[in-house]
Amino acid sequence: MENKLAIGSDHAGFAYKEMLAHWLRDNGYEVKDFGTHSADSVDYPDFVHPLAASITSGEFERGILVCGSANGVAITANKHAGIRAAIAWAPELAELARQHNNANIICVPERFVTEEAARDIVSKFLNTTFEGGRHKTRVSKIDC
Template sequence: MKLALGSDHAGFAHKEVLRTWLSDQGYEVKDFGTFSADSMDYPDVAHPLSAAVESGEFSLGILLCGSANGVCITANKHAGVRAAIAWLPEIAALARQHNNANVLCVPARYVSEEQAKEIVSTFLKTDFEGGRHQNRVSKINC
């Protein structure tokens, strides 16, 4: 599976851990940045990553920032993206099962690196349930 991965400066350290960990697990990962802990603007990463998921170049995306709000708001500006914030594995599972989320947004300032791995792992291993949820997801785009 091809994954798109990105963060702002607040999520940089977690992103670096996740990039290596995901690659070690056999995922093909493209790092959209940022490439240092220097302050930067999260839309500069969230927009290109979201466009790549929207186009189908990547199956799923993972974005990190301090609260996950900024990257999530930005990602959801793309019509083909359903970005969801998850700070627990159970929320990541529901985002996939019920909302067919294709971009996971992790609040790096509020979860440890190990918790981030658990959240990401759950997101990647959980499938969309379809059924009654498909009708709801079909109504999301304007």
């Protein structure tokens, strides 16, 4: 399941979602695209909720969401128990989100990062492991 990823976006993240999905497939990942499928204006919860549910159900371990600021998709995804969606605009933030928070969704703000940075963020997210230890205790206290 480690090579299976969920990906989704709204219209403001559509271009980077497409770029990232193609790049991930070229690098051996199986990617399920939860949409959107064009740059036409949409409501991001329509795509975020199914993606988050696919992670809470165990279909996928991790997901990638892209929107203009990453705020809306992160807020929506984090409404699901068991989801730890983190916004990252630098690879170091993605690394810390994995190491310390066991983030299972990374949220990329298309309007604020380059394509290269987006790939670096996703790469760091996918290649960093959770440290556990004291962080495991903290993460276990997140869900109400």
